[in-house]
Amino acid sequence: MQAQITLLPGDGIGPEVVGAGVDALMAIAQRFGHTFDIDEALIGGAAIDASGEALPEATLAKCRAADAILLGAVGGPKWSDPSAKVRPEQGLLALRKALGLYANLRPVQLHPVLADLAPVKADRLAGVDLLVVRELTGGIYFGEKRREGDTAFDGCSYSVAEVERVVRLAARLAAARKGRLTQVDKANVLETSRLWRQVTSRVIESEFPAIALEHQLVDSMAMHLIAKPAAYDVIVTENLFGDILTDEAAELAGSLGLLPSASLGDAGPGLYEPIHGSAPDIAGQDKANPVGTILSVALLLRWSLKLDAEATALEQAVARAIEKGARTADIAGSGPALGTRAMTAAILAELGD
Ligand code: IPM
Ligand code: MG
Numbered sequence: 001m002q003a004q005i006t007l008l009p010g011d012g013i014g015p016e017v018v019g020a021g022v023d024a025l026m027a028i029a030q031r032f033g034h035t036f037d038i039d040e041a042l043i044g045g046a047a048i049d050a051s052g053e054a055l056p057e058a059t060l061a062k063c064r065a066a067d068a069i070l071l072g073a074v075g076g077p078k079w080s081d082p083s084a085k086v087r088p089e090q091g092l093l094a095l096r097k098a099l100g101l102y103a104n105l106r107p108v109q110l111h112p113v114l115a116d117l118a119p120v121k122a123d124r125l126a127g128v129d130l131l132v133v134r135e136l137t138g139g140i141y142f143g144e145k146r147r148e149g150d151t152a153f154d155g156c157s158y159s160v161a162e163v164e165r166v167v168r169l170a171a172r173l174a175a176a177r178k179g180r181l182t183q184v185d186k187a188n189v190l191e192t193s194r195l196w197r198q199v200t201s202r203v204i205e206s207e208f209p210a211i212a213l214e215h216q217l218v219d220s221m222a223m224h225l226i227a228k229p230a231a232y233d234v235i236v237t238e239n240l241f242g243d244i245l246t247d248e249a250a251e252l253a254g255s256l257g258l259l260p261s262a263s264l265g266d267a268g269p270g271l272y273e274p275i276h277g278s279a280p281d282i283a284g285q286d287k288a289n290p291v292g293t294i295l296s297v298a299l300l301l302r303w304s305l306k307l308d309a310e311a312t313a314l315e316q317a318v319a320r321a322i323e324k325g326a327r328t329a330d331i332a333g334s335g336p337a338l339g340t341r342a343m344t345a346a347i348l349a350e351l352g353d
Helices: 014-032 045-051 057-064 088-098 112-117 160-175 191-207 218-227 239-253 291-303 308-323 340-349
Strands: 002-010 035-040 068-073 103-109 129-135 145-148 151-154 180-185 212-217 234-237 260-264 270-274
Touching (some): 002 057, 014 035, 014 068, 057 088, 103 291, 112 308, 129 160, 129 239, 160 191, 180 239, 212 218, 218 239, 270 291, 291 340
Parallel strands (some): 002 035, 002 068, 068 270, 180 212
Antiparallel strands (some): 145 151
């Protein structure tokens, strides 16, 4: 097949991990006989430096024209002044909103050989296979923000339709897995959470009667995620809770650097990015873990290009390289570590010819 892919390297380690993602795309193209046309555009701090805007119009146009988008990371101390009018993160949020990417899929799968890295006892990790579906274009991230005197306000709202569409998507994914869905909220305090609970119950009862639905309060979910992570299958939740819980869930895998994500809407290109940030402390040093980005490329192949065999081949190459001992510094413990490029090469060597 032929596909158009737009790269948004962004800031910090973004360009290095996106470089690894491009190597992965090219290796898949060669091995399976595809043509991926690649284009690049600015976002985040890099875009602010070049144009004063975190999401320039030209970047959005290139994204809209693509079949899929691969993003590295945005942000860094250079652009973090609290009084700054434009921040790198606004570029990412504006892109998610403009493309209607309301569902962010964050799978958490563990490599058994890395179990010792997790701060959770290894026996609790057996059988962990989670998929967090985070609502991505609503809630407090996009509410009205303002200051009045010495008081600051962040509005949080959700409509029935916003909850319905992401719950339906999560339920379809759960139906193809173990059939269990956990909806997370703070319904004992928040009105938006009570709406989430009502809508989720109605959608599941009326449209997905075979799904086993459970509701959890977010504080208790934070506890259960480390106490009994294997008890969960698909978790669906609002934007802010999903942001927080997925960083926590990443610790189960041993490093934030290992986890991918896919952001999807009903039509148009999907956006794929590792869940880690721009890690300015190690930027430009060939130290970043490329696995989160390479696994994001696998999700891109599966969800946007419908290349399931290719996606699985890439995921298996990552698993084999890790099983054989390939490690970047974040997952090396006291052992020897590979740089970003050498780790990428070790993974792609497992793809075979
Ligand atoms: C994420 C990040 C972003 C978010 C930031 C960079 C705006 O933490 O993708 O999880 O909060 O959504
Ligand atoms: Mg986050």
